Ligand SMILES: [Ca+2]
């Protein structure tokens with residue numbers, strides 16, 4: 102039997118390696134009441150032993166009284182004819198392993214079952230074999246033993262507003278934090294985590310620009326408006342006031358990045374230009390301010 106299997110193993114099968122007994126302290130033995138010790142890393146690291154993944158167990162275990170135990174039909178490329186294997190669902194194992202000499206080994210028998218502590222990697226619980234009886238994966242008794250793996254549960258909940266941790270006694274924990282974040286909404290600002298959720302202060306259009314003045318004969322400047330990301334400036338002729346309604350004598354300097362604009366155009370002799378600015382952002386356009394009679398200045402010259 103051993104010879105047959107070893108030839109089979111040598112016949113072109115690549116081992117995934119083994120992540121059992123990561124600290125090399127002997128945490129690789131389960132105990133079967135009718136088989137004795139079962140070694141889940143019989144060939145040492147890189148050998149044909151057991152590999153734990155998010156989806157299940159792969160590779161082989163070795164029982165001193167029963168020979169090789171296959172944890173997956175993939176070991177012998179036999180899944181097409183007999184799909185079996187031990188699956189891993191967040192640390193809870195189920196399904197079957199196969200031993201030529203011990204028969205099927207059920208990892209989730211009624212009233213028992215095998216689990217892996219996703220935060221410590223230590224196996225617990227029992228599997229059942231009709232021929233081998235109970236197989237126990239850890240014991241704190243007089244002769245303590247255990248199987249351990251470097252596999253870990255992924256506690257990342259993909260929520261940046263929680264700090265994720267893995268505690269061997271209590272499992273995954275997600276603690277709300279107050280980190281800065283991005284709620285994906287351009288019309289909220291100062292986004293921050295609270296209660297496990299990212300949110301920000303609603304952004305509306307910028308307020309009216311203030312402190313408009315000509316800094317020299319060709320340059321018009323104004324003070325930055327809060328939450329404005331760009332500015333429009335409308336120019337018109339003093340003789341054509343009031344402002345608006347659109348086009349005509351007016352000219353638009355659209356979507357200026359800063360708080361000034363230089364105008365290379367001179368007014369006709371004897372006339373003068375007026376300039377107005379407004380702030381804009383992705384959530385709206387600010388006002389041009391009010392006329393002396395208290396009504397809003399409206400012009401559609403600038404988009
Ligand atoms: Ca998180």
Ligand SMILES: [Ca+2]
Nearest residue numbers: 286289292301
């Ligand atoms: Ca936002």
Ligand SMILES: [Ca+2]
Nearest residue numbers: 333355356404
């Ligand atoms: Ca604009």
